[in-house]
Structure formats: C-alpha cells, structure tokens
Amino acid sequence: MTDHGDSDDVIPGLIETGPYSVWEKVEVYVLGLVLAALLTIAAFYVVHTHLIWGPAIPMALAVLAIAQIGVHLVFFLHITTAPDNTNNVLALAFGVLIVTLIIGGSLWIMGHLDDRLMLMGQVVGQSTR
C-alpha cells in the first residue's frame, strides 16, 4: 500500500508491511478477537459476581476495560514498540495524558466541590440534591 520508500515509519492500522502471509495476518485478528471477547465476557460477568468484594468491582471493570483497549490497539490497530512506530506511540501517549488529565481532574475537582456543597447544605439545613 505504501510507496515502499518509508523504511522507518509505519502508520497505525497497517499490517501489510513485513513478511506476513495472509493467514498470519488473519491469525493476528482472530487472536485479537478471542482476547477481546474473553475480556468483554469477564467484564459483563464481574458486574454481578460475588467473587469480588463489592466496592472493588468498579476498579476491576476499569482494569478489564484498559486491558481490552490494549488488545484493540495491539491486534487491530497494530501499534507496536518497534522503532518505526515511535511517532504513533508518542502521539498516543500524549492523547492518553490529556484524557487522564480531563477525566481524572474533573472527577477530583468536582468530587471535592460536591462534598463541600453537601456540607453547606447541611449547615443551612437543606440538601442540595
């Protein structure tokens, strides 16, 4: 697909470069599908299970989701740690940084704000929610 002059850069989603036969490429996708399906089933199972301590379930779900996103990135988008993927990985790392700041920061700040409003509501004698 490429002009074959790009010896040091690979774009995400491209699995055509390299000495892979069709069946080897199919194997990559099948492996990704199986892993993703297992992680999805685990996530839907964990919600109702009593094997895990209740308050820990959201954390377990987060771990499963991050694992599945990793599977998608590796097996479907073909992001690797090879030198020719450096640009893609750096861009992804920056994206993850921004996403972490937005979600983590919002939850952190709004959580504190919520607690303080609750406190004020109790002082005044009415609930804010």
Next chain:
Amino acid sequence: MSTTDAVVDTRRGVDPYKIGRGGYGGGGRATGHGEGGPASKSVIVGYGFWLFLLSDIVLFSCLFAAHAVQRNATAGGPTGPELFDPSSIALETTALLLSSFTCGMAAVATGVRNQLWTQIFLLITGLFGAAFLVLEARDFTAMIERGASPQVSGYWSSFFAVVGCHGLHVTAGLLWLGTMIAQIYVKGFRPNILRRILCFNLFWHVLDIIWVALFTIVYLIGEGR
C-alpha cells in the same frame, strides 16, 4: 523495510530509536528523517488521521468526564441501572466487536488486492454496524418512553450526549463505509482509494475502542453500584 541499505541496517542496531544524533544523521535513505526527503503521502495521511482520531478520543473524554461527574445527578427522576437492558447492551457490544473484526478482515483482503472478499467483509461490517444502531435506537426509545428523556436530569443529559455522540460517529462511519464500497467497486485499488480504506479502518477500530470505555463507564460501573 527491505529498501534500506546495509549501512543503515548496521547503524539501526546501534541506535534504533534515533535518540542520539550521531549515528543516523547522514546518508540515511529513510523518508521523513533528514536527507531522505519528505515522508510519502500514505504515511502523512495515515499519521494525520491518527492525530485526528486521538483528538476525537479527547472529545469523548470530555463527555465521559461530564457523565462521570453527574452520575448521581438524577434530580429525583429515573436512574440509569433502573432502565438499562443488560442483554441489549451485550448484543450491541458483540455486534460492534464482530464488525471491528470483519473490518480487519477487509483490510487483509485489501492487502492482497482481492476485490470480492474486501467487498464481502465491508458489507458484513456495515450490517453489524447497522444492527448496532438499530439496537441502540430501540434502547433509546424504550428509555425515553419510561421517562428518561435528556431534559429530565443532568444524568440523562450527559448520558444521551456521550452515547448519542458515539451513535452519531457510527452513523457517519456507515455512510463512509457505503461510499468506500462504491468507490472500490468503481475505481478499484488506486493509491488514493487505498489511503481512504486505511483511514476508514482506523476510524472503525477507534469507534470500538470508545465503545469499550463507554460500556464500562456508562453501563457496567453504574450497574455495579
């Protein structure tokens, strides 16, 4: 990979990530790295589209943050877990995961320039995507009928914003997919068409990644509470 000469190959072993400036400056024929000249169009297009998708993920993270912040803001109205239909969500997840897989199969078929299998797998991808949208529309109407319209509370506003935005992306993806099927049929595997197929693949896989975050944060964590 095969076009690099022997000199580059030995140097690559020394400093593969080209962190140091000494070993790999002169004489390299790799494009996009100094003397090799600009990178090819397919690398530029693919990388640029990757950056767009990452910014799209940032957009979704804002909607996720808005929803997570308002997870208790139901204002006396119905809560999410009361109205969610777990089997429907599981079916939607299955449809989207399988469509992501068949989209990858279409990419493999494109790699060997097999028009028939490319079209077949793209068609299956589209059918799974359409099935996903039908299920989601059915969920939405059921929720709204039971008093959970977007204007009821902050919870439902943010819910419909994040899930609806993903649904809109899938709709746009389906339109793009239909266009790709027609273009491949009419124009064949020309370089510009191949770049578009690649971008579409990236888009579709990223939609599935967003759905993984979505069913975890919006549906499952809310349900587990």
